[in-house]
Amino acid sequence: MTPTDIPVYMAHLGASARAASVAMARAPLAARNAALVELARLLRSESVALVEANRGDVTAAAVAGLAAALVDRLKLMPAAIETVARGCEQIAAMADPIGEITGLARQPSGIQVGRMRVPLGVFAMIYESRPNVTIEAASLAIKSGNAAILRGGSEALASNLALARLVTRALQHAGLPADAVQLVATADRAAVGCLLAMPEHVDVMIPRGGKGLIARVAAEAKMPVIKHLDGNCHVYVDAEVNLEMALAITDNAKTQKFSPCNAAESLLVHARQAAVFLPRIAAIFAAKGVQMRCDARALAAVRAVPGVQAVPAAESDWAEEYLAPIISVGVVDDLDAAIAHVNRYGSHHTDAIVTSNHAHAMRFLREVDSASVMVNASTRFADGFEYGLGAEIGISTDKFHARGPVGLEGLTSQKWIVLGDGELRA
DSSP, rough: OOSHHHHHHHHHHHHHHHHHHHHHHHHHHHHHHHHHHHHHHHHTTTTHHHHHHHHHHHHOOOOOTHHHHHHHHHOHHHHHHHHHHHHHHHHTSSSOOOOOOEEEEEOTTTTTEEEEEEEEEEEEEOOOTTTTTHHHHHHHHHHHTTTTEEEOOOGHHHHHHHHHHHHHHHHHHHHOOOOEEEEOOOTTTTTHHHHHTOOOOOSSSEEEEEEHHHHHHHHHOSOBOOOOOOOEEEEEEEESHHHHHHHHHHHHHHHSOOTTTTSSEEEEEEEEHHHHHHHHHHHHHHHTEEEEOOOHHHHHTTTTTTTTTEEEEEGGGGGGOOOOOEEEEEEEEEEEHHHHHHHSSSSEEEEEEHHHHHHHHHHHHHSSSEEEEEEESOGOOTTTTTTTOOOOEEHHHHSSSSSOOOTTTGGGEEEEEEEOOOOOOO
């Protein structure tokens, strides 16, 4: 259907998705897996064409002056295509979450009560820049027996359309409804408003992008939203620590890639390690062009490092998601201060402690109120693929239903089931 009359077009997508969700909920596992395997094959065989379609989007975005971090997220290179193809295969190899019955127990009345895992129905996703999200969302929708409506950013429209065509071919190959995954084929912003106002067709909304997008979706959506607003991720270097490990983890968490939401934006260092650790990490950051926004003690520790870019931190820096070669740096007196700082300024996304003290590690895990909490590992691991989920639909900092990387289980719900043999309530 040609998207000329946007309300009519969006209503058509919604009705088609609702109809497809019924078929997907009852689709056999073999068909859903076959679609995923075929999608992986198509991604590899069409890799050259996908890269070419993406090149046009990237060039146009750069000319239009899109922020460097967003241009970086927009790129769809052969390695990224291979990653999502392997993700499809990994998801296909996973156990089927649909129909799983848990907690079945007989009650004094004689009935058996338990819960069954079922698809959500239709989820819609609004996302910016990253075209690989199209495949991640599609593959998870297929395996979890849901239908999906995907609305990517206008800057990635050609890339997303090329990817969506492959998804349609894979669904048809497996005998599944082509409308099970639909891409909104227009850059008209009115489509977003329509999508947010279709609770009769969409069960759950999932925004993935900048803070402005997510705030709008959370404010306007007429259906439940799975979201996170930003990723102010912390690395805390404890008093008892392997310094070489701490240097490697901090470097990786910040500089392996600047634009993802799981990159470290804040560094906290115990006062006992500041004089030794901070000059060494400052030298690494100086070589990679990372600016350090420091509190007074951190600034004093790094000021003499050759080439260092160190400036005093403002209060706003402690809560900032930079998505750039900038990191806030503070010195704390103890573990309590580190945990308090993270919980006050963090975005409840991902935070890590580097320590050789087991008790401190366990306290950090229990007391830091974030979706992912790590011990002696880079925050960059906070990712559905790295967690063994095959892919993720996004990362949730909400506390209900789904938290952290949202994979297959996060796209399902549970309903109560009762098994009886003629029992009657007295």
